[in-house]
Amino acid sequence: MSVHFTGAIPAGRGRRWLQFASPQAFYGPAGALASLCLSVSLLLAAAGLYIGFFIAPTDAQQGDAYRIIFVHVPAAWLSMVIYVAMAFWSAVGLVVNTRLSAMMASALAPTGALFTLLALWTGALWGKPTWGAWWVWDARLTSELLLLFLYLGFIALQAAIDDKRRADRAGALLALVGVVNIPVIYFSVKWWNTLHQGASVSVASAPTIATPMLLGMLVMALAMWAYAAGAALVRLRCIILEREGNSAWVARLAAGGAR
Template sequence: MMSGFNLYKYSSPATFYALAGRLIPWFYGAAALLGAAGLYVSFFLAPTDFQQSEAYRIIFIHVPAAWMSMFIYIVMAGWAALGLAFNTRLSFMMASALAPTGAMLTFVSLWTGALWGKPTWGAWWVWDARLTSELILFFLYLGFMALQAAIDDPRRADRAGALIALVGVVNVPIIYFSVKWWNTLHQGASVSLTKAPSMAAVMLAGMLVMALAVWMYAIAAALSRVRCIILERERNSQWVAQMLEAEE
């Protein structure tokens, strides 16, 4: 057996609850610091784009949100797979804790994309492959959350949600390519995001720092939410009763 530090210890909700409580301030702190630095870079240091003028600055929110929305879905499916494989309750709780943050970021990226599209393309919405697949990703998040909300038995809700997350993650590449080909076959792409002019190093740096900030925020938010889920599920257990007594 491993002596001293044992990672498996934290697969128990009781110990993870305490660990998450200690980690959350650090992640929120990192999110705040990186966010402040990133916003400073993006609004004060990054130069004005000569084609899109100031409107382009929305990418500093838009691109990190879009990246994280996709990344979180994969992480969520990973937790779901872990839960189904090893039957660990905490993995399912992490998957359901990540879903609302992922859905929120998907919505943010769609919303900011519309705000950017109006001045740049002259339209709030175009049926571009990326926009459409991001919209479908939003639907997948909603389906996951709706399924879990409809099931009262937590064990069934966990497993059903995990299965639909896995089915979704298998389908995401198929959906992405079908939408991409649909778009190129229907009409010549009137706007292309892929042929972006080479980006100034400062802009890229701002975007990366913002992406890190969003990442840290997502971890902190998921940990806070998982703590609530743990308390709710374990409300009848002894350690919760002891903890509440100690706090009083």
């Protein structure tokens, strides 16, 4: 199937954005965006942790042990958001057959796995004083663990196939199949009777936590979001250089760096 544009794209607008679909064109801007995102994430993380550990009040029931939420909850959010983004770019790569989309999906996977592992680890640290156990086979915990296996499976599958185009397609299919686990994670506390508490922050209702707690969580979520974008862009640049290593523009880039 081929895709055709039926109308002319205004010069200086649409064409200017479409040019960044090329790995060569996006390589430079990706570096600038990565530096910006990582710098912003550092500042936001410092602000979020300060709010969470020094401004937010002590919880009446859990004491100071609850403060793990300022890392745990944003990490859990990002673990799901990154997987959806990875599945989205995988789908774009399959449908439109763009190289950069498949590279972006590959670049997102390790960061998504990192946040999933962080969510599970901090959840265990929170669960011990709250539930009296490091781990229980709770529906949300189990589906989050499955998410980690999906990330690792995506990475392992792509690494096991030498042909990068075939590896991209195989990984994309796995990502699209695994995306059904995301609503399971999100709605598990509503669908089943679990130990895991319900959401304290929801778009459908007012927050059930104090304003400083909410502010600290949201700032930390933005910090992790910025870090995820920056880390993925850094990794994307490495993937571009690896896959485009035989092209003339990479040779010119290497020659310029050597001088």
